[in-house]
Amino acid sequence: MKLLQQLIKLITDNEIWRSVFRHGYSDTPRNRVLQIISNIWLHLHPAKVREHGTKIRFTWCMGGITFFIFLFETITGILLMFYYVPDVNRAYADIVDLMYVVPFGRFLRNSHRWGAHAMVITVSIHMLRVFLTGSYKPPRQFNWVVGVVLLVLTFLLSFTGYLLPWDQLGYWAITVGTNMARATPLLGHEGPFSYILGMKANNDVRFALLGGTMIDAPALLRAYVWHCVGIPVIAAALMMVHFWRVRKDGGISGPL
Amino acid sequence: MEVRQEKRGVVEVKDDKVFTWPTLVAKEFLAAIFVTVGLLVYSYFTDAPLRELSNPGQAENPAKAPWYFLGLQEALVYFDPWFAGVVLPSIIVVGLIMIPYLDNNPKGNGYYCYKERKFSITVFMAGYVLWYILIYIGTALRGPFWAFFWPWEKWTHDFPTPPPLHSLPLPLGVILVCGFYFLGMTIPALVKKDFFQKLGVIRYALTMGLLLTMIATVIKMVFRLAFNVKYIIATPWINI
Numbered sequence: 001m002k003l004l005q006q007l008i009k010l011i012t013d014n015e016i017w018r019s020v021f022r023h024g025y026s027d028t029p030r031n032r033v034l035q036i037i038s039n040i041w042l043h044l045h046p047a048k049v050r051e052h053g054t055k056i057r058f059t060w061c062m063g064g065i066t067f068f069i070f071l072f073e074t075i076t077g078i079l080l081m082f083y084y085v086p087d088v089n090r091a092y093a094d095i096v097d098l099m100y101v102v103p104f105g106r107f108l109r110n111s112h113r114w115g116a117h118a119m120v121i122t123v124s125i126h127m128l129r130v131f132l133t134g135s136y137k138p139p140r141q142f143n144w145v146v147g148v149v150l151l152v153l154t155f156l157l158s159f160t161g162y163l164l165p166w167d168q169l170g171y172w173a174i175t176v177g178t179n180m181a182r183a184t185p186l187l188g189h190e191g192p193f194s195y196i197l198g199m200k201a202n203n204d205v206r207f208a209l210l211g212g213t214m215i216d217a218p219a220l221l222r223a224y225v226w227h228c229v230g231i232p233v234i235a236a237a238l239m240m241v242h243f244w245r246v247r248k249d250g251g252i253s254g255p256l
Numbered sequence: 257m258e259v260r261q262e263k264r265g266v267v268e269v270k271d272d273k274v275f276t277w278p279t280l281v282a283k284e285f286l287a288a289i290f291v292t293v294g295l296l297v298y299s300y301f302t303d304a305p306l307r308e309l310s311n312p313g314q315a316e317n318p319a320k321a322p323w324y325f326l327g328l329q330e331a332l333v334y335f336d337p338w339f340a341g342v343v344l345p346s347i348i349v350v351g352l353i354m355i356p357y358l359d360n361n362p363k364g365n366g367y368y369c370y371k372e373r374k375f376s377i378t379v380f381m382a383g384y385v386l387w388y389i390l391i392y393i394g395t396a397l398r399g400p401f402w403a404f405f406w407p408w409e410k411w412t413h414d415f416p417t418p419p420p421l422h423s424l425p426l427p428l429g430v431i432l433v434c435g436f437y438f439l440g441m442t443i444p445a446l447v448k449k450d451f452f453q454k455l456g457v458i459r460y461a462l463t464m465g466l467l468l469t470m471i472a473t474v475i476k477m478v479f480r481l482a483f484n485v486k487y488i489i490a491t492p493w494i495n496i
Contacts, residue, residue, distance in 0.1 A: 029275070032275040032276075032277045032278075033275070033277075035277040036276050036277050036281075042276075042277070042281060045276045045280065045281070046276060047275070047276055047277075048273040048274060048275055048276060049273060049274065049276050049279075049280055050272050050273055050274075051272045051273065051274045051279075052272070053280070054274060054279045054280040054283060056283065061283065061284070061287045064284055064287060065287055065288075065291055068287070068288050068291055069291065069295075072291075072292065072295065092309045092310070095306060096306075099303075099306060106303065107296075107299055107300060109304055110298075110299035110300075110302065110303060110304045111295050111296060111299035112304075113299075113304035113305075114295055114298055114299050114302070114304065115295055117323075118291075118295065120324050128384060131355075131377075131380050132368055132377065133364075133366060133367060133368055134363075134364040134365045134366060134367070134369075134373060135365075135366060136355060136356040136359075137356065137359070137361075137362070137364075137365040137366075138356075138362075138365075140356070141356035141357060142356075144353075144355065144356045145353050145356070148349060148352045148353050149353075151352075152349060155324060155325070158322060158324070159322055159325070162322050165306055166309070166310050167306050167307045167308060167309060167310055168307040168308055168309070168310055168311065168314075168316050169305055169306070169307045169316070170310070171310035171311075171312070172310075172315060172316040172319035172320075173319070173320060173321050173322055175315075175319060176319050176320065176321045176329060177321045177322075177325060179337070179341075180328075180337055180340075180341025180342060181341075181342070182337075183336065183337030183338040183341055183342060184338065184342045185338050185342065185343065188338070188342075190337070191337075191338045191342070192338055192493055192494045193493065193494075214312065215312070253365065253366035254366040254367065255365075255366050255367045256365060256366065
């Protein structure tokens with residue numbers, strides 16, 4: 001025991017250790033506060049929170065889990081990017097390789113896919129919780145707005161990923177989805193009143209989404225770039241706003 | 257110089273705060289672990305779907321959007337694409353965004369309570385449940401050619417031809433729609449005067465407009481299912 005203490009002292013009582021860890025770990029109120037506020041990741045939290053806000057039965061933990069799944073998807077997504085090329089001649093074969101050749105590739109792809117579905121579910125349950133607790137009420141109105149935009153972005157993240165395997169499932173799902181765009185009033189060539197703006201199959205809003213009149217190489221590349229870069233960056237920026245506003249609007253909602 | 261000081265009641269500061277570390281952080285870490293383990297175990301046993309190579313010449317039948325959009329795809333049965341695929345989702349998103357500005361009931365802020373917010377909770381839950389019912393129908397009960405099959409029925413291409421659809425005459429349709437929105441706007445305002453007054457004209461009009469549109473969407477579905485009505489309002493330019 002004494003040896004252990006000496007060993008701990010040897011490791012922690014020096015300049016290198018102290019340059020990384022600024023406080024001790026003995027259980028004092030001061031250390032509990034420092035643990036949060038001197039840690040870049042944990043200082044998203046306040047040092048102290050209202051007790052009801054720590055209860056699972058109040059928050060259902062759904063916002064936090066949604067954020068966690070976003071991180072999970074980012075990590076598995078980056079790993080998938082090593083094995084996948086968004087080229088119509090390769091994409092499907094790359095996915096088949098992931099399923100049958102790449103070590104743990106099947107496991108990787110499965111967890112990315114199921115994580116995406118889980119995130120859509122958790123974000124919608126999070127919205128339900130926020131509604132049922134009336135947490136969108138003043139002063140948190142604007143954060144609800146940010147949340148709705150994040151909900152839509154979650155749908156779009158999942159939707160753009162759907163095309164990437166370049167199989168029949170994704171191809172026809174995206175066909176059904178983007179066919180809606182050509183029915184957009186004014187902006188889609190089959191939509192009401194689109195003749196006013198002179199919309200045709202090769203200049204309407206669907207054409208802009210797909211980069212063509214049908215789903216082909218440009219559409220796959222667009223889906224890929226939006227899925228891996230565009231939407232995650234926008235969503236991350238809005239998440240910063242979302243979390244920051246939770247703090248600025250008075251922390252976790254609760255009875256006044 | 258006289259210093260005036262009003263007598264103040266003792267303010268009791270209710271300090272119900274606890275340390276974030278470890279009370280909250282521990283739960284978050286546990287949740288993260290459970291979610292990770294759950295996802296990994298599920299992924300170990302269940303493969304993500306992968307069909308054959310995409311073929312633009314051979315359409316899937318049924319061709320379905322991702323499940324979370326199947327409520328909207330199901331709405332395509334009852335409405336033209338410009339409404340089911342574009343306008344309806346836009347109304348839903350804008351309506352969701354407007355909720356905090358329409359609901360000016362100060363009660364029920366930060367805790368679960370149905371009694372103090374009967375109207376808002378009822379309407380929101382109705383919409384939420386409707387969204388998932390349509391998703392369920394679109395996912396589980398729609399087979400080839402988007403034909404309807406009960407869960408115990410086998411999907412087949414051999415189903416009876418659906419009965420022919422007809423549209424309502426234009427004057428009747430216009431009267432029905434205008435009458436619905438007119439009565440829907442005025443009757444609650446007259447019957448529930450305090451509800452109207454608390455909201456004010458603008459909030460009331462927007463709230464009821466959104467609610468009536470949600471109800472009208474369901475009514476149109478019933479019209480279609482029960483009376484084979486294709487369009488309530490049919491014009492050369494736009495059909496609803």
